[in-house]
Amino acid sequence: MTIVNFTPWPALLGGALIGLSAALLLFLNGRIAGISRIAGGAIHPKKGDFSWRLMFVIGLVLGGFIYQWSGIAPGVGHITALVDTPQLIAAGLLVGIGTTLGNGCTSGHGICGLARGSARSLAATLSFMLAAFVTVFVVRHVVGG
């Protein structure tokens, strides 16, 4: 194991902002800041439960724009996907299927759910972390090693 590019302070600050966002959404709107469920309801809407989801999704993209335009991170525009198109499509499909079946993703289960002490969220978080670690191990050290 080699430790690379470790940036604890921006990580902690960014994490705290994410936490603050989730705390505000619960305090103001009474909603869980789980991105997969918010986005899922925005792309496959139910009547009367659409506009706030769309606004949150627009906010996410806006946050990314502000970060790029602010100039606090030179070189951020060069961030690209690392894998080829078939792998991107497979990854996107699996993330969509998995988060819908499992009712949530990194934010909804890993941050909001764990903060509420939800056993379901703990089971989900352990499941996706395990699968992600194993997948990267297989891709980088078994297949590509």
Add this chain to the structure above:
Amino acid sequence: MSQVLRGLCALAAGTLFGLGLSIAQMIDPAKVLNFLDVFGTWDPSLAFVMGGGLAVNAIATPLTLRRPHPLLETRFHLPTLRQIDWRIVVGGLIFGVGWGLAGYCPGPMVTSLSFANGDILTIVLAYAVGTVVTRLTLERVG
């Protein structure tokens, strides 16, 4: 009126969330994949992102839920399911494989639409297809 206010609050919360993901560099899949590569080039940063988010909510969530209702709503919209079932585990496993394949979970994926490049559009489109097809299937089988 309150619906407009709730929409604006959702916009503000989403913006803060996207900014947080960006500052934490979770929008860089190289960083995410290195976090997941414990036996290779490991970058522990993402543990601090989750830790930071969890710490704020571990304090704020119980305090908020002690209130009778949210500021702009009549009730809290919380998950009602309690049981750990096959769906939560299998769903988690499938999601984890997809996350490990490209380094994008839903938040960074959507936030990265701000880069407006073809790769991001491709993965977001695939994600949308996977989501809608699964939602329709679950509606049908119950």
